[in-house]
Amino acid sequence: MIRDQSTLDALLDSVSRFVRERLVPAEEAVAESDVIPPQIIEEMKHLGLFGLTIPEAYGGLELTMEEEARVMMELGKTSPAFRSVIGTTVGIGSQGILIDGTTEQKERYLPKLATGELVASFALTEPDAGSDAASLRTSAIRDGDHYVVNGTKRYITNAPQADIFTLMARTDPAIKGAAGVSAFVVDAKSPGIALGKIDKKMGQRGAHTCDVIFENCRVPAANLIGLKEGKGFKTAMKVLEKGRIHIAAVCVGAAQRILDDTLRYAMDRRQFGQAIAQFQLVQAMLADSKTEVYAAQCMVLDAARRRDSGQNVSTEASCTKLFASEMVGRVADRGVQVFGGAGYLSEYGIERFYRDVRLFRLYEGTSQIQQLVIARNMIKAAG
Ligand SMILES: Cc1cc2nc3c(=O)[nH]c(=O)nc-3n(C[C@H](O)[C@H](O)[C@H](O)COP(=O)(O)OP(=O)(O)OC[C@H]3O[C@@H](n4cnc5c(N)ncnc54)[C@H](O)[C@@H]3O)c2cc1C
Numbered sequence: 001m002i003r004d005q006s007t008l009d010a011l012l013d014s015v016s017r018f019v020r021e022r023l024v025p026a027e028e029a030v031a032e033s034d035v036i037p038p039q040i041i042e043e044m045k046h047l048g049l050f051g052l053t054i055p056e057a058y059g060g061l062e063l064t065m066e067e068e069a070r071v072m073m074e075l076g077k078t079s080p081a082f083r084s085v086i087g088t089t090v091g092i093g094s095q096g097i098l099i100d101g102t103t104e105q106k107e108r109y110l111p112k113l114a115t116g117e118l119v120a121s122f123a124l125t126e127p128d129a130g131s132d133a134a135s136l137r138t139s140a141i142r143d144g145d146h147y148v149v150n151g152t153k154r155y156i157t158n159a160p161q162a163d164i165f166t167l168m169a170r171t172d173p174a175i176k177g178a179a180g181v182s183a184f185v186v187d188a189k190s191p192g193i194a195l196g197k198i199d200k201k202m203g204q205r206g207a208h209t210c211d212v213i214f215e216n217c218r219v220p221a222a223n224l225i226g227l228k229e230g231k232g233f234k235t236a237m238k239v240l241e242k243g244r245i246h247i248a249a250v251c252v253g254a255a256q257r258i259l260d261d262t263l264r265y266a267m268d269r270r271q272f273g274q275a276i277a278q279f280q281l282v283q284a285m286l287a288d289s290k291t292e293v294y295a296a297q298c299m300v301l302d303a304a305r306r307r308d309s310g311q312n313v314s315t316e317a318s319c320t321k322l323f324a325s326e327m328v329g330r331v332a333d334r335g336v337q338v339f340g341g342a343g344y345l346s347e348y349g350i351e352r353f354y355r356d357v358r359l360f361r362l363y364e365g366t367s368q369i370q371q372l373v374i375a376r377n378m379i380k381a382a383g
Pocket of ligand 1: 088132155
């Protein structure tokens with residue numbers, strides 16, 4: 001759903017210009033240094049990117065899912081590490097509080113998240129609980145007006161920069177599955193929190209993950225999201241479902257960028273006396289990528305519109321994330337092929353995208369987990 005086309009067009013225009021003029025020229029330096037310049041983060045705040053999904057009443061832009069998807073398709077046209085700066089705040093960091101938080105929690109956190117004054121990270125995964133997130137073992141045991149948290153969270157994006165964590169922990173150790181899990185907002189500076197060393201990753205340099213270790217960390221009971229125990233896993237799943245459409249939109253943007261670069265190279269590069277774009281075998285690669293980008297774009301927009309209209313989009317969100325994340329991998333692979341030997345060299349940037357987009361098939365639910373969700377929903381509906 002688009003509320004006001006001209007307002008959205010102005011936002012898309014600003015984001016597109018920001019990507020072209022500020023982010024694309026900085027891609028190589030960020031990949032080299034593994035640091036996103038603070039000036040760029042300030043500009044992101046100024047553009048309102050941290051507040052995309054937060055209601056206007058709390059200082060955000062309150063974008064609908066379709067509007068958010070369109071913005072992500074623009075922001076996706078550069079190194080995915082830039083999107084990661086805002087990703088955890090725009091996603092579960094704010095949405096968990098927004099969907100299931102109390103009014104007091106919303107008033108306390110959302111305005112500061114919307115401006116980027118607070119950066120939020122989402123702490124669900126553990127060393128022994130990845131795809132099977134409901135088996136998480138981090139405990140939060142009530143002690144007077146606090147909970148005492150113990151456990152380790154793994155691969156937490158933006159943890160080194162985080163001001164708050166949205167933490168999923170088990171408040172009832174007697175309940176082994178999802179029902180024993182609660183969600184908390186935890187101040188990252190609380191005593192009893194230590195960060196592991198920053199992980200060395202395959203790609204997305206500039207975006208950082210690390211372990212977050214809780215040792216007798218005391219969290220005020222007032223920070224339990226919604227002040228209700230046992231609802232945390234459901235909160236996480238509601239937000240991740242929305243996040244899947246968001247990630248799929250980023251995949252569409254990245255694939256479009258890779259294809260644009262590939263087409264330009266194919267039209268410039270000459271072999272056998274002509275541009276390689278004239279060879280039908282190269283054209284087949286370009287056409288296959290174009291077709292797949294278009295298909296993923298249609299899926300993202302359809303899933304987003306359905307969600308905006310109030311439909312349950314569990315299946316569509318998973319279908320869209322599955323297809324778009326696998327699609328961008330194929331588009332990047334063809335990109336490297338069209339570039340030939342140059343595709344393997346870092347100075348052309350295409351191998352960087354190839355590595356960067358690999359992550360989309362792994363986090364926020366692997367491709368196999370999306371397949372399980374889709375099939376489970378199909379069987380349930382048929383039964
Ligand atoms: C760079 C990065 C950033 C991340 N950021 C965050 C973050 O901010 N917050 C957070 O909480 N987590 C984060 N994660 C964690 C991420 O969501 C998990 O890595 C992911 O969910 C997979 O879990 P796992 O790594 O434990 O793999 P596993 O669950 O061990 O899976 C390994 C393989 O087995 C397959 N598999 C597992 N179960 C099944 C099954 N039932 N059927 C079929 N196949 C199955 C998987 O698909 C996969 O191929 C991040 C990960 C990375 C790499």
